Amino acid sequence: MTQPNYAQLPDHDRQRLRACTHHDPHAVLGWHAVDGGSVLRTRQMGAESVAAVLQDGSRVELNALGDDFFGAHLDRTEACDYRLEVTWPGGFTATQADPYYFLPTVGETDIYLISEGRHERLWEVLGANVKTYTTAIGEVSGTAFAVWAPNAVGVAVVGDFNGWNGAQFPMRSLGSCGVWEVFLPGVQPGAVYKFAIYTQEGYRRDKADPLAKLAETAPATGSVVAASDYSWGDEQWLEKRRTTNHDVEPMSVYEVHLGSWNQGQDYRQLASTLVDYVADMGYTHVEFLPVAEHPFGGSWGYQVSGYYAPTSRWGSPDDLRFLIDSFHQRGIGVIVDWVPAHFPKDDFALGRYDGRPLYEHPDPRRGEQQDWGTYVFDFGRPEVRNFLVANALYWAEEFHIDGLRVDAVASMLYLDYSREDGQWAPNQYGGREHLEAVQFLQEVNATVHRAHPGVLTIAEESTSWPGVTASTEHGGLGFSMKWNMGWMNDTLEYFSEDPVNRRYHHNEITFSLVYAFSEKFVLPISHDEVVHGKGTLFTRMPGDVWNKAAGVRMLLAYMWAHPGKQLLFQGQDFAQRAEWSEARSLDWHDQDGWEGEYHRGVMELVRSLNGQYKALPALYTQDFSGHGFGWNKADDANNNILAFTRYGTQGEKVLCVFNFGGTSQPEYTLGVAEPGQWRLVLNSDSGEFAGANNALPETVEAISFPHDGYDNSLTLHIPAMSAQWYVFEGR
Structure with a gap:
């Protein structure tokens, strides 16, 4: 009786592997026990021949099975370690471990937590993680790839290591959790990759990794395998932070766009120049406009394509760690803008990730932000909440950030935000409140504060939503602080009036004290107030250059004295004349010439304000009372x-x-x-x-x-x- 040739590839498996629609390529490729022995199969695109070198030193030639598949039937039934010896045209031979030999790199507990939306270290499981395994033949180093794509019919890793061939490294599905994974030996940090997503509609979509820790520099859109060996030196800072009550401490924040503060400087250079400047001026904190990867520089980072990848525009992730560490070692906290409200529609990124709405809500009345041309996260989906909550923890854990300033909170809280009748769908009770977003914000705030005591969460929230800074235990959103947009608008409007007319606007300068203690407020003069034709602090002031400078000095002294912490955008602390642009450096030259004395005077005032402020507990210990x-x-x-x-x-x-x-x-x-x-x-x-x-x-x-x-x-x-x-x- 003729024994079946188990090395031959069944047609249904062959066709699915060729089309990259096989949910379990590991069940076909690699080593498998069969009746009377075992089989070994591999696919090596363009190879002339393949042999397997077994752990006992024996060598088995694999037969060509067509379509670049190779296989052999082995008499042995027990599992053994092996290496594949692949010969390419021209005689070049490479010896490598087989990706389809290894067990899943995502464990059962991980799968359970991902399905529940409660995996707080998601970045250690999904994405690209460099790993080393000890096998019978020796150590195998490579990268474990995993991605959530529940609607896909197939997923493969493509990159500069396989010619971007979607048929070379198909991934296996881990079941109903929607995660696909594969371990690729030999793929090391620096490799550029994407996930080839095969959709139910029959298309291939090459997507950047949602949890990539590094991305190519824009306009390139590939993800990059990365690993950190950074050694932190901020232990004393972190220990102090754990027990700091920021409510009763001074907090003077310098808001910075890293690319334009002094254009051309990278993270490492800024660790000298910017850190020295912030320390010399006496600020307690610095706040970065978003540093997560974004495709368009003109968005200032507020349209994020890589939530786990610091932008490559100014260096590597470890370079950013060095910058933050340098601030900490000078006693300065680092806050980072975080954008969980929406994301851009760029085809390579999160939008329609596996061919259908995934990270975004499927109903366009909830899933699209028309004003910004972006998608809105589906806050009711556990895996999406997990992606964002874990991301907040990632920045605190991996980059030691001291606070997240959460952008566009109002757009999250209201279902009818910037929408006309018919463009929004009410909640289950018929109201306009976005209940799932409320629960998400409560979850992220409670989780960050539990996991990292002393790390701030600060809401940019422009409405009168109650309890933004109330604790989640008492039904609040749980933010540490909230930007006081009302104070900002009223104050700038008042100061823009000629002094002779200010008597008619006196209520604009006093009204903020009616509600000053209803929340824990930060007083912001931010980047949003010095762009799009709004002018600057200097140009808003009426009168000649002397009066303009006097007005800026007076406003800043009033701001530092007012209850609440304060934030000032770069350039305003020397009264820059021109509006800010991300495309050029600050106008440091404003301090030159005979009129430069007025700009230097404003800078000296801010330095003095910060010094006096920190020396006078009356100005900060009861900010919120x-x-x-x-x-x-x-x-x-x-x-x-x-x-x-x-x-x-x-x-x-x-x-x-x-x-x-x-x-x-x-x-x-x-x-x-x-x-x-x-x-x-x-x-x-x-x-x-x-x-x-x-x-x-x-x-x-x-x-x-x-x-x-x-x-x-x-x-x-x-x-x-x-x-x-x-x-x-x-x-």
Whole structure:
């Protein structure tokens, strides 16, 4: 009786492997036991011959089976290690381990957690992860590839290591979880790859890896195998961060677009120049516009194609680690903009990843953001939530970031955000609230704060949604802080008015204190306020160059004194004249020439503001409590005078006085809480800041003379267009 030739390839397997629609190529290729022995099969595109070298040193020639398949029947039944010796045209021979010899690199627990949407270290399982296995013949190093593509009928790894041939390395499906995987021996860091997705509609779509840790530099779109050997030096910083309560600490943030701060500098160069600048200016934190990979530089990083890949525009992931580490070793925290609200439609990236809506919601009324031409994540799908929550943890774990500023939160919270009637679908209760997005935000905030105490999450949220910074245990969204967009809009509108007209807009400068303690606020003058024809802080100010500079100094002194932490975008701390552009460096030359003194003066003021701010606990220890603030003068609209006292937790007091008008007030009386000496610590009109240099007394005496509801009062000289801070020193 003739024994079957098990080395021959069944036609149905052959056709599916040729079309890359086989859900389990490992069941056909590689070594397999059969009746009376075993078979070994491989596919080597373009090879002339293939032999197997077994662990006992024996050698087996494989027969050509057609379509670049090779196979042999072995008498032995027990499994053994082997290497494939492949000979190519011209006589070149390569010896390699067989990808279809290895067990799945994604374990059962991983599959369970992925299916549940609770795998908090997703980047260690999906994507491309360099691994080394010890086999009977010796160590095998390579890369484990895994991707979530549940709608695909087949998936293969393609890259510069196989001529981008979609039939060479088909992946196996791990069942209903939708994950496909394969381990490729010999593929090392630096290899460029994509996933060839074969769709149910019969198309091949080459897609970048959603969890790639590195991408080619745009406009190229390939993913790159990467591994880190970076050795961190920020242990002391991280230890301190774990126990830091940022609510009661100073927080002065410098917002930066890394590509335009000083154009042409990479992560490593910025680790010197930018770190020195931020430290010299006295900021406590720096905030990067998004550094995740993005295809179009003009998006400033807000249309992300690689959520796990730091952009290659300015160096490698380890170069970015070096930059962050350098900030930490100088005592400066690093916040990164994070964009979980939406993603671009570029064909190589997340959109319609496996031929059908996957990361995006399938209903265009929920799955598309028309204003931005982007897709919206399907926040109700566990695997999508997992992708984003794990990504937040990834930046904290792998890059030691100290905070995530979450972009466009309002667009996530409301189903009708920027949509007309008929363009949105209500929630299950008929409302406009995006309940799944709310649950996602609560999950990501609670998870980040649990896993990494001391790491901040900050919402860019422009509406009056309640409880943005309330704890998730009490039904809030759980953010650490929220950008105060109302304060920003009202303040910039007020300062754009000519001083003679500001009396009619006085409520714009006082209204923020009505709600200042309803959330934990950051006061932002961000990149969004210096683009698209809005002008800059300098150009918004009315008057000649002197008045413009005085207005900027006054605004910044008011901002630093106001309850809440503060954020200032690059260039505004020297009153850059031109709007910001990502395509050029900051206009550092504004500080040159005879008018440059005004820009240098603003910079000196910001340096002084940061120094005084950190030295005065009254300005930060009760930022989020009404106990930290009291009005001294809120109703003098005719004179454009504003005055308030900031109170620290240990009884410290700082009196902050502002003359937003064009007329000096040489003898202005204010009621104050305490009699005794008040010492001048900041005067925006000082000559060192290119002000009018009006001589003001170093101390003033408050006497027991009732005024404006206070039992005590003092009389001040308040120059036009100026701000002063006074510290109470006692009797």
